[in-house]
Amino acid sequence: MTKHNIYTMSVASVYPLYVTKAERKGRTKTEVDEIICWLTGYSPEGLLEQLEKQTDFETFFANAPRLNPSRALIKGAVCGVRVEDIEEPTMKEIRYLDKLIDELAKGKAMDKILRKEN
Template identity: 55%
Template sequence: MAEHRIYGTSFASIYPLYVTKVERKGRERAQVDEVITWLTGYDADGLAAAVADERDLRAFFAQAPAMNPAADLITGVICGIRVEQIEDTLMQQIRWMDKLVDEVARGKRMQSILRA
């Protein structure tokens, strides 16, 4: 079976879409950075490097310093699929990131988004 094409998509192509989405809803880029760093363990320099070297999502998550153990608490529907039921680890990580950015865009409290 062929691998999903999203895996080969560069983080650099997705990141500005996330930023545009939240800014359109009156939120800030810093909030996108906060949820992505919470999920992946990247710091600001690491995120900038991921954008600069245009690594694909497979490499982005493989090179993540430390996936947050609380990421398992991310639940809900994204693209019509429950994120907690996704069996493919990489696809689940991508959808977790999508879900967090969606929650930022909807104006959910950061404490709630970060599962604190």
């Protein structure tokens, strides 16, 4: 089975698009970083290191220090596909990230994006 092209793309090549999407809607790079760190367990320094190393998505998620167990609470559609229905693990992680960035750009509160208890 061939890999999806996104697996071999560097996170650093897509990261500026996440930031631009957020900033166009009045959000910040800091919030994008917080979301990525929450999802993956990377520290801000660890995230920066991965971006500088041009780590591809597959390696980025495979080497994530601690994938957040609350990520299973992420529901909804990204690009017409429901994230909860995706079976391939790496694609599911990528789509979780896409969904969180979408929520940020739509103005959702950070506590809700990060699935914090009320």
